[in-house]
Amino acid sequence: MRQSSPLSFPDLLALVFAVVIVATFVIAPWQGNAAIDPTFIAFAAGIGGLLAALWGIGAPDDRNTARIGQLIAGVVGVVYFVIYVVFDNPAFRAAVDIVGPWFLLILGGFIGLVITGALPRPPFYGEAPERITRPRAFLFRLAVLALIDALAIQMAVVLGANVSPLLGIGIAIFTLIINIVFLDDRLFPWRWISPAIAGMALLILYPMGYSIVISLTNYGDGHLLSKEQVVSQLEKQYFAPEGAPVGDAYLFARPGAEGQTAALRMFIRDSDGREYIGIPDDPNGLRDIAEFTLGDRDEDGIPTSIDDFQRVPRNQFAPTAQKLQGVAILDAENAPFRVTGIRLLQGRLEVRQSIPKYTYDPVTDTLKDNETGNVYRNERGTFTTGEGENRRILQPGFGVYIGFENYTRVVTDPNVNGPFWRVFAWTVVFALGSVLFTFALGMFLAILLNARDLPLRPLWRSLLIIPYAVPFWLSAVTWRGMFSDGGPINDIIRALTGQTTFNPFADPALAKIIVLFVNLYLGFPYMMLITLGALQAIPADMYEAALIDGANDRQQFQFITLPMILIAVGPLLVASFAFNFNNFTLIELLTSGRPPMGAGTPAGHTDILISYTYRLAFSGARGVDYGFASAVGMFIFLIVGTITFINFRFTRALEEAAQ
Amino acid sequence: MTSTATSKAPRITRTGPVVANRRSRTIVRLIIVVLFCIFALYPFLVVIATSFSTARSLTASMQGLIPLPRGFSLENYNTLFTSEQTPIFRWLLNSIFVSGISTVITLVLTTLAAYSFSRFRFYGRRSGLLATLVIQVFPSVVALVAIYLLLQQIGNIVPFFGLNSLGGVILIYTGGALGANAWLMKGYFDTIPHEIDESAMVDGASHWTTFTRIILPLIRPILAVVGILAFIGTFNDYLIPRVLLRDRETLTLAVGLTTFLDNQFAINWGVFAAGALIGTFPIIIVFLLLQTQIVSGLASGAVKG
Numbered sequence: 001m002r003q004s005s006p007l008s009f010p011d012l013l014a015l016v017f018a019v020v021i022v023a024t025f026v027i028a029p030w031q032g033n034a035a036i037d038p039t040f041i042a043f044a045a046g047i048g049g050l051l052a053a054l055w056g057i058g059a060p061d062d063r064n065t066a067r068i069g070q071l072i073a074g075v076v077g078v079v080y081f082v083i084y085v086v087f088d089n090p091a092f093r094a095a096v097d098i099v100g101p102w103f104l105l106i107l108g109g110f111i112g113l114v115i116t117g118a119l120p121r122p123p124f125y126g127e128a129p130e131r132i133t134r135p136r137a138f139l140f141r142l143a144v145l146a147l148i149d150a151l152a153i154q155m156a157v158v159l160g161a162n163v164s165p166l167l168g169i170g171i172a173i174f175t176l177i178i179n180i181v182f183l184d185d186r187l188f189p190w191r192w193i194s195p196a197i198a199g200m201a202l203l204i205l206y207p208m209g210y211s212i213v214i215s216l217t218n219y220g221d222g223h224l225l226s227k228e229q230v231v232s233q234l235e236k237q238y239f240a241p242e243g244a245p246v247g248d249a250y251l252f253a254r255p256g257a258e259g260q261t262a263a264l265r266m267f268i269r270d271s272d273g274r275e276y277i278g279i280p281d282d283p284n285g286l287r288d289i290a291e292f293t294l295g296d297r298d299e300d301g302i303p304t305s306i307d308d309f310q311r312v313p314r315n316q317f318a319p320t321a322q323k324l325q326g327v328a329i330l331d332a333e334n335a336p337f338r339v340t341g342i343r344l345l346q347g348r349l350e351v352r353q354s355i356p357k358y359t360y361d362p363v364t365d366t367l368k369d370n371e372t373g374n375v376y377r378n379e380r381g382t383f384t385t386g387e388g389e390n391r392r393i394l395q396p397g398f399g400v401y402i403g404f405e406n407y408t409r410v411v412t413d414p415n416v417n418g419p420f421w422r423v424f425a426w427t428v429v430f431a432l433g434s435v436l437f438t439f440a441l442g443m444f445l446a447i448l449l450n451a452r453d454l455p456l457r458p459l460w461r462s463l464l465i466i467p468y469a470v471p472f473w474l475s476a477v478t479w480r481g482m483f484s485d486g487g488p489i490n491d492i493i494r495a496l497t498g499q500t501t502f503n504p505f506a507d508p509a510l511a512k513i514i515v516l517f518v519n520l521y522l523g524f525p526y527m528m529l530i531t532l533g534a535l536q537a538i539p540a541d542m543y544e545a546a547l548i549d550g551a552n553d554r555q556q557f558q559f560i561t562l563p564m565i566l567i568a569v570g571p572l573l574v575a576s577f578a579f580n581f582n583n584f585t586l587i588e589l590l591t592s593g594r595p596p597m598g599a600g601t602p603a604g605h606t607d608i609l610i611s612y613t614y615r616l617a618f619s620g621a622r623g624v625d626y627g628f629a630s631a632v633g634m635f636i637f638l639i640v641g642t643i644t645f646i647n648f649r650f651t652r653a654l655e656e657a658a659q
Numbered sequence: 660m661t662s663t664a665t666s667k668a669p670r671i672t673r674t675g676p677v678v679a680n681r682r683s684r685t686i687v688r689l690i691i692v693v694l695f696c697i698f699a700l701y702p703f704l705v706v707i708a709t710s711f712s713t714a715r716s717l718t719a720s721m722q723g724l725i726p727l728p729r730g731f732s733l734e735n736y737n738t739l740f741t742s743e744q745t746p747i748f749r750w751l752l753n754s755i756f757v758s759g760i761s762t763v764i765t766l767v768l769t770t771l772a773a774y775s776f777s778r779f780r781f782y783g784r785r786s787g788l789l790a791t792l793v794i795q796v797f798p799s800v801v802a803l804v805a806i807y808l809l810l811q812q813i814g815n816i817v818p819f820f821g822l823n824s825l826g827g828v829i830l831i832y833t834g835g836a837l838g839a840n841a842w843l844m845k846g847y848f849d850t851i852p853h854e855i856d857e858s859a860m861v862d863g864a865s866h867w868t869t870f871t872r873i874i875l876p877l878i879r880p881i882l883a884v885v886g887i888l889a890f891i892g893t894f895n896d897y898l899i900p901r902v903l904l905r906d907r908e909t910l911t912l913a914v915g916l917t918t919f920l921d922n923q924f925a926i927n928w929g930v931f932a933a934g935a936l937i938g939t940f941p942i943i944i945v946f947l948l949l950q951t952q953i954v955s956g957l958a959s960g961a962v963k964g
Contacts, residue, residue, distance in 0.1 A: 137865070159813070188866075192775030193787060196768040196841070203834020207802035207809055214804060445695060448688050453681060455689070462947055463696040469946040470703055471895040473913045474935045478702040481928060488705070525699070585897040589917060617804045618902060630804045 010119040011056035014070045017112035018053045020105060021046035021077070028102040039095055041153060042080050042106065049073030049113045067117050068142060068183060074113030075146030076153060081107055083154055117142075145182050149175060167206075174201065208637075215406050215630035219399040223381045230398040231367070234383075237357040238338060239371045244353040245270040247337070249278060250302050251320060251349070252309035264320070265309045266329065267302060268337065268351060277306060278329035278337065278351075286331035317347050324349065367394070399627075406631035419603040420612075420632075426512065427608040431580040434519045435573055441520060442527025443565065449528070450535050461532075468525035476589035479518045505594050508605035515606050518590055519580065526576075534568035535561070574647040578640050587611045609636050710735050710932035735929035739937070747934050749908055750915040754938070757825050757900075757911060758893040761832035765840065765889045766882060768833070773844035774870055778856065791841050803902060806831060810903060823905040831903070832893050840885050847881040848874075884952050887945070894942055912938040
């Protein structure tokens with residue numbers, strides 16, 4: 001029997017394309033590292049394609065792996081190119097400029113990889129198909145997967161470099177998992193839930209982790225940057241030491257190219273009369289005038305040209321000079337001359353030799369002020385010097401880890417201790433009270449509505465649902481208006497008690513009562529609805545049996561209705577407690593936490609934990625403190641999590657999961 | 660002896676003056692119900708009245724306590740539509756955009772996940788289900804700070820999803836998609852017999868084909884319920900847009916109305932009321948029209964089994 005050749009044509013073709021890609025990368029005339037950076041991904045894809053092609057040839061009975069590899073590598077390369085062309089990345093453009101037509105070869109190679117990856121392979125003798133995978137569906141899946149891979153790699157690299165390496169690694173790991181799930185047939189069911197898990201991971205798990213991390217720092221006002229950012233910012237400050245030379249500089253540019261700072265020359269004359277030629281942004285920018293051909297001098301002694309550079313005309317001096325503000329003329333031996341001023345009327349710049357004001361010593365973690373000699377130490381994220389009255393700090397500060405201090409502050413800091421626990425107590429009371437009252441009223445109305453002989457029942461039900469249909473915020477704001485000056489309830493109370501002003505929101509107790517009342521208004525329809533459902537599920541035989549035993553109304557209610565309802569809606573009651581525990585909208589819109597508790601804390605008497613957290617982090621009036629706000633958030637999570645978990649324990653939720 | 664035959668009757672009346680007793684009971688019940696209906700409707704009627712009156716404060720805009728507008732005029736609506744401060748249609752559009760896309764994404768993700776949980780038996784199924792229950796315990800609000808900072812950083816790279824963008828808000832809502840809704844859907848999927856799947860597969864359909872051609876049409880009711888609940892939930896949401904959105908043009912309805920018409924307590928009630936009505940009337944109508952579905956959705960969560 002003739003065996004089909006183990007070398008399939010598509011695999012050979014893929015090999016050729018991959019070799020072309022990799023060879024081009026190696027041979028092409030790259031100049032300097034900057035051009036390589038953005039193309040690293042494409043290069044890596046090329047290597048990947050080469051490996052896949054070799055695999056296809058070396059292990060011909062493993063058809064799919066080779067195809068997958070080739071297809072994915074090819075798409076990654078193509079998408080990478082497309083992204084950079086679409087976003088017009090300058091570094092990429094520079095790379096293309098340098099390497100020129102070789103890029104076409106690389107791009108062509110990637111396209112070739114895509115095509116060969118998609119080609120069907122001839123059957124290998126003796127191969128038994130394990131699973132009926134329709135080729136078109138499989139190909140579609142591969143293509144989408146490759147696209148996702150390309151985008152994910154891009155995002156991982158960019159986000160990892162600019163935001164946080166952890167995020168980049170997270171995306172990479174996650175993409176790997178997606179690949180495995182969609183390619184390994186044993187993990188078939190996971191394919192269905194992976195998108196949802198993806199959303200969950202990025203937007204709940206990652207913030208959760210990030211919250212924990214932040215809560216261990218003092219990130220907030222005065223500590224908003226990272227140490228590297230602060231140090232680099234401070235190191236950009238300069239000063240001119242005593243006796244440093246100052247001078248005037250005049251601008252020269254090639255005719256027609258006045259706008260480009262890279263092609264400027266400066267004629268510098270310092271206070272001692274020495275003359276230099278300065279080239280901005282050149283490591284050896286301070287040159288001797290003998291190196292250049294100077295044109296005729298005018299009456300001030302300033303040449304009219306330097307080589308083919310002409311003096312920048314008056315009308316173009318201003319915009320060009322603006323770009324040079326702060327720019328340095330570097331010199332290998334001496335401190336650089338910096339542009340410190342612009343004299344527009346006279347058409348010249350002022351330059352001055354200056355050195356950085358601060359030097360950072362990583363070993364001792366201190367910052368030395370070169371001008372005054374002070375040494376600033378790193379004290380919890382602020383550079384501080386001196387003690388007591390002489391204490392001075394540098395702005396900005398940066399965030400540092402302070403361990404569990406945010407958590408212990410709750411107990412130790414007097415400004416926080418009192419308010420926090422009061423807010424916590426009120427949160428519990430509020431949530432419990434809300435559930436209790438809304439359930440009571442809801443159940444009452446449900447029993448009323450359940451009576452068969454009540455006319456127009458659907459009408460009443462629709463009307464009573466209105467508070468549930470109207471958006472939360474609208475009802476909350478409306479009730480706020482009703483209770484404040486100019487509102488009807490306010491007028492009534494004033495008329496009844498004879499007071500001239502009545503501001504319930506200024507009194508802690510009254511404000512709390514109002515909050516509970518409004519939440520009752522907002523919550524009873526939901527309770528009514530679920531209780532109605534539960535009521536209708538109670539079998540009538542139970543009542544018949546009870547009546548036969550001689551039970552009256554109250555006993556029927558107590559021993560049949562109530563327990564049956566509670567069993568049915570119990571978990572929902574607990575869920576409602578958890579919901580109200582975090583009911584930010586109501587508190588914020590109704591009272592904004594008022595009345596305030598005092599000057600030491602942003603908390604108010606009607607604040608619940610979540611609105612307290614919001615105020616800490618976002619109100620900004622007293623300075624934001626992200627670290628502490630995150631710690632409070634963690635605390636909330638612990639409480640609500642425990643409650644919900646206990647809830648699950650006592651319901652059939654766990655057993656149902658096993659079905 | 661007087662028991663009614665159907666299983667719906669909750670009570671057996673006693674012997675005695677039956678008719679009079681029952682009637683007076685019903686009347687009392689009716690009165691109570693009507694009173695509560697008035698209570699339920701009152702603020703809403705106040706808002707309607709205020710929107711049509713020219714007065715600035717709530718009391719002045721009504722006839723005493725009765726929510727009838729004093730000084731009927733459409734001036735508030737006029738101001739609302741013409742003022743630059745209140746681009747109400749822009750807000751409405753933003754809200755619908757955000758809610759619509761979130762709902763669609765939520766439905767897709769939840770349906771896929773629920774189908775998998777219901778139909779397949781795989782390693783990690785139980786923990787997956789438990790995870791969905793546990794994760795919903797950690798609402799986005801608690802990770803507010805982290806989400807704010809996360810979006811700030813992502814926004815530097817991909818502006819479409821950054822702070823102060825609708826894309827960011829949609830992203831946050833998508834994260835919370837897998838939660839109670841998945842639970843509800845899975846329960847509903849469980850009620851569709853497996854035989855249907857099996858007969859489809861015998862005919863050569865793949866899982867995906869079975870899902871899209873056969874199962875999906877069967878679960879339209881629950882899709883509708885979950886979709887409606889998700890839409891209304893995101894439409895009315897206040898916290899997330901409040902924290903994440905800044906520019907006046909990108910605000911959603913809830914935040915726009917409450918923030919830009921709020922001046923401590925001196926709210927310009929008339930314009931606010933008009934705006935609130937315009938924005939929320941569609942939702943309320945939708946809610947009332949579809950209340951049977953919504954109630955059945957809620958109730959099925961209440962009555963297990």
